[in-house]
Amino acid sequence: MPAERRRPDAMVEVDGRRRSVRRPRRAGRFLLLLALLYLAVIEALGQAQRRFIGPLGEPAKKPEEAAAGSVAGQEPDEPDEKPDWKDAAYQRQLDRINARKRKQSPDYKESAYERKVRLRKMAMWNAAQRKGVNEVGARDSTTIDIKVKLVKPFGIEFEEREEDPNRVWVGRILEEGSAFKNGEVETGDFLTTVNGQDVEGKPYDEALQYLVDAEGEIDLVFKRIYVA
Incomplete structure (x- = not known):
């Protein structure tokens, strides 16, 4: 068996002497x-x-x-789901169908919100008809008629305004009157007709006298101003 070959040790020079490093x-x-x-x-x-x-x-x-x-004793948070525009459109369509069905019912009574929306649309339509082609971006005011049948006590506090003394303005609606139960008249309306008699433009005291003299169920017409 041949003897294992050993690699020679390295030689370094230290203090002028050569020493071997294994x-x-x-x-x-x-x-x-x-x-x-x-x-x-x-x-x-x-x-x-x-x-x-x-x-x-x-x-x-x-x-x-x-x-x-997830933590012990706590339900993991459900992932947020983005609303689908298709679902929203379907829901709006369903709401419109249900609204039409309610209006066709003999027991249907218009809610205060529906009434405001209807009157607002009417005012916007009237304002659009009055505007000219060159006044598309201009702001305009329009009025709509509020026709009601009321009995005394009306529960309406009328007021006279210095800037417009020939109109009878509605200053406040009291809960114990027929106007509050009717729900049509609002603060800021002004009176125009009492039982077919035009009172718009008449002095305040003269216009109120028509209300004092009226009896039973009274046909009243108010006007409401909208700025479009």
């Missing part, structure tokens, strides 16, 4: 690699244990549970 043996390199491999295995086992047990000694959560942020 090269590291293969056994030393093997032990170093073995130690590094051991440390790598220990680190891998530690990471696996932390994933399984958790950082605080509790069973680790599944990825889907951790993502959902």
Whole structure:
């Protein structure tokens, strides 16, 4: 068996003398690699244990549970859903159909909100008819008629305005009067007709006298101003 060949030692010069420096043996390199491999295995086992047990000694959560942020005793948050424009359009169409059905019912009574919307649309239409082609962007005011049948006591506090003394203005609606139960007349309206008699433009006291003299169920017409 041939003898193992040994690599010659390296020679270095120290204080003018040449000294030999032994090269590291293969056994030393093997032990170093073995130690590094051991440390790598220990680190891998530690990471696996932390994933399984958790950082605080509790069973680790599944990825889907951790993502959902579930906590003991607390329901996970439901994901936010963006509203679909198709659903919104369908709901609006359904609301319009239901509104038509309600209006066709013999027991239908217009709500205060529906009445305001209707009168507002009427005012906007009247204002649009009055505007010229060159006044599309201009603001304009228009009036609409509010026709009611009321009995005394009306429950209306009328007032006279210095800037417009020839009109009888509605200053307040009282709950105990017929105007409040009717729901048509609002603060800011002004009186124009009493039982077919035009009172608009008459002095305040003269116009009120028509209300004093009227009896039974009284036909009244008010006007409401809208700025379009």
